[in-house]
Amino acid sequence: MDVATPSSLEEALSRANGTVTAFLEQLVGEPIDARARRHKMTRAERSNGLRVPEGHPLLLRAAALQGRSSGRSYVYAESILVPSRLPGTFRLRLESSDDPIGRILGEEGINTTRQPLSAPDRSTVADPPVEAIGIGDHLLARSYRIDAEGTPVMVIAEWFLTPLERFLPLH
Numbered sequence: 001m002d003v004a005t006p007s008s009l010e011e012a013l014s015r016a017n018g019t020v021t022a023f024l025e026q027l028v029g030e031p032i033d034a035r036a037r038r039h040k041m042t043r044a045e046r047s048n049g050l051r052v053p054e055g056h057p058l059l060l061r062a063a064a065l066q067g068r069s070s071g072r073s074y075v076y077a078e079s080i081l082v083p084s085r086l087p088g089t090f091r092l093r094l095e096s097s098d099d100p101i102g103r104i105l106g107e108e109g110i111n112t113t114r115q116p117l118s119a120p121d122r123s124t125v126a127d128p129p130v131e132a133i134g135i136g137d138h139l140l141a142r143s144y145r146i147d148a149e150g151t152p153v154m155v156i157a158e159w160f161l162t163p164l165e166r167f168l169p170l171h
Contacts, residue, residue, distance in 0.1 A: 009160060009168070010140050019102025020158065024065060024074055027167050032074070033098040034063040049117070049145055050082050050152045059083050059091075065100055072163045076138075077101075081154040086110070101156070110148050117143040117155065137162045 016023045024032045044056040052058070058080055065075040079101065083091050093104045105112055138159040146154045 009164070010142070013140075013142075019100075019106060020075065021065070021100040021102030022106070027164070028067055028070075028072075028074060029167075030070060031068040032065050032100055032103075033068050034100040035066045035073075035098060036062075036064045037098075038062045039095055049155055050080065052082055057083060059094075061094070061101075063100070073161055074164050075161060076159045077156055079154050079156045082152065085148070085151055085153045101154070105146075112146045112148050112153070113150075115145040115147060117145060139164055 013020070013023060021032050038061065040060045042058050042060055044050065044052045044054055044058050046054045050058070059082075061077075061079040061081060063077055063079075064073040065077060066073050081094075087108060087110070090104055090108050090110065093099055093108075094101065097104075099107075138161050140160040141158065143155065143157040145152050146156065
């Protein structure tokens with residue numbers, strides 16, 4: 001994977017055909033797991049980008065994407081999902097396994113598209129579920145909505161953390 005600088009990281013991500021999980025696994029050379037997961041049910045506010053009515057149940061998820069062997073945190077992600085728009089098997093795996101969202105989407109055969117949103121603001125980050133994750137220490141932050149068959153199913157904010165630097169060719 002040719003990623004020369006952090007700005008090249010963003011470009012490489014935009015060119016990647018697969019999920020962030022698959023991209024990370026190729027870049028760092030080890031399987032990626034969602035660790036330090038936190039799930040919390042909430043309700044949609046009146047105005048929302050997921051096109052659900054006010055009061056609709058939503059799942060808030062926070063996770064660190066970590067190398068399975070190294071235990072290094074490479075990405076911190078916060079997601080807002082519409083559980084009613086996702087298969088039961090997806091929801092079960094999301095809550096009971098260490099599988100990242102991208103792996104579950106692929107293995108469940110859920111075809112998705114990504115709609116870019118404005119970059120997440122550090123002030124909107126919930127407390128990371130692991131104290132060792134410093135959101136201030138990141139190479140890239142981005143946010144996007146995932147649609148399945150044209151219907152919004154989740155919004156994800158991601159912070160690509162500095163341990164990724166060692167996998168960039170200039171480092």
